Amino acid sequence: MDIKVCYTSDDNYARHMAVSMASILKNASEENKLFFYILDGGISGETKEKIAKLNKIKEFYIEYVNVDVSIFKNFYLGHAHLTSAAYYRFIIADLLPGIDKIIYLDCDLIACADLKELFDTDVTDYYLAAVDDIGFFWVRRQLGRKYEEFYINSGVMVVNLQLWRKDLISKKLIEFGIEVGGKLHFEDQDIINAVLKDKIKRIDLKWNVQISFFEFNNARYHPLYQSIKQAKKNPKIIHYVSDKKPWHSYVPLKSLYLYYLGYTDFNLKHDLKNKIKITWQFCRYKLKNFIYILRYIVSPIIKGYRTDDKKIKIKIFNFFEFILCKTK
Ligand SMILES: [Mn+2]
Numbered sequence: 001m002d003i004k005v006c007y008t009s010d011d012n013y014a015r016h017m018a019v020s021m022a023s024i025l026k027n028a029s030e031e032n033k034l035f036f037y038i039l040d041g042g043i044s045g046e047t048k049e050k051i052a053k054l055n056k057i058k059e060f061y062i063e064y065v066n067v068d069v070s071i072f073k074n075f076y077l078g079h080a081h082l083t084s085a086a087y088y089r090f091i092i093a094d095l096l097p098g099i100d101k102i103i104y105l106d107c108d109l110i111a112c113a114d115l116k117e118l119f120d121t122d123v124t125d126y127y128l129a130a131v132d133d134i135g136f137f138w139v140r141r142q143l144g145r146k147y148e149e150f151y152i153n154s155g156v157m158v159v160n161l162q163l164w165r166k167d168l169i170s171k172k173l174i175e176f177g178i179e180v181g182g183k184l185h186f187e188d189q190d191i192i193n194a195v196l197k198d199k200i201k202r203i204d205l206k207w208n209v210q211i212s213f214f215e216f217n218n219a220r221y222h223p224l225y226q227s228i229k230q231a232k233k234n235p236k237i238i239h240y241v242s243d244k245k246p247w248h249s250y251v252p253l254k255s256l257y258l259y260y261l262g263y264t265d266f267n268l269k270h271d272l273k274n275k276i277k278i279t280w281q282f283c284r285y286k287l288k289n290f291i292y293i294l295r296y297i298v299s300p301i302i303k304g305y306r307t308d309d310k311k312i313k314i315k316i317f318n319f320f321e322f323i324l325c326k327t328k
Pocket of ligand 1: 106239240
C-alpha cells in the first residue's frame, strides 16, 4: 500500500527532517511504499543528495515542491525556533493538486511504528484528523475558543486535501492569518484550530506523543491524564515540541533522535560548552520534575493541617519554580 507523507522544510531544518524520514523508513512494513512530498523552502542540492541516500534503509519516492515563500513573509512568528516554513502547510492542497489525502508531519518528530494505520484514518467528512495539544490549556481561550474545546497540535495531521480544495481552505487560512496578525500564541496552529474547528477528527494521542507528556506537571493535572498514560506506554510518533530540541538541548527521549540520526548522512557534534549546557538542562529537568512530584504528594498533607493558609503553601512551591526559571 502507498503511504503519502508531507513535510515542509527549509535548508536549516532539512537535516532534522531526514532523521524523521529515517525513522519512518526504518519502521515501515515491507509491503508499504513511502511517498514523500517536501514543500521546499530552499533546500540545497547537497542536502537533497544526503536525503536521497536514505534509500539504503528502504526504497522510497520523493518529490520537492517549490514554495513561494513571499506569501508568508509578513505572518506572525512569536517563537524563536519557528520560521515561516511553519505556515507552508496552509497551502498543501494547492501545491499537491494530484493528491487527495496525505499525512502532514513536522520535522521535529520520530516515528516508532508503521504509519499505515494512521494513513488509513477515515477523514471523508473532515478537513483533517489530529490529536490534542496537551500543553497550555489557556491558549484555548484565545481567538474565541472555549477552554473545554478540542485544541489540536498541528505537528501530525491526516489531511483531506480533496475537501480542502473544494472548500477553498488555503484561502481561508491565509485570510484569517492576515486578519488576526500578532494575536496568536501558537502561530499556524492557532489559525488551523480557529478556522477548521468544526471539522477536525480527534485521534488517539499515541500518534503524537508530545514530549511535554513526560513532564509530571503537564500530564498529571491534565483532564486527559489516563489517555496520556496509555499513549506513553505505546507511542507511535514522538514529537519534540517546545523550543528545546534534541539536536541542541536535553529533552526526554533525546536518545531516540540520536539513534535515527545514525541512519542518516548527517551528524551532530556538541562542543564542550554545549555538553555542559545539556548536562545542566538534564539536572534542571529532573529537579523540576522532582519538585512537581513532591508538590503533588505534599499538597494534600499540608492542606489537611492548614486549610486557611493556602497562600503560604503556594508561595513555597512557587519559590522553587522561580529559582528554576531564573537559572534557565
Ligand atoms: Mn513540532
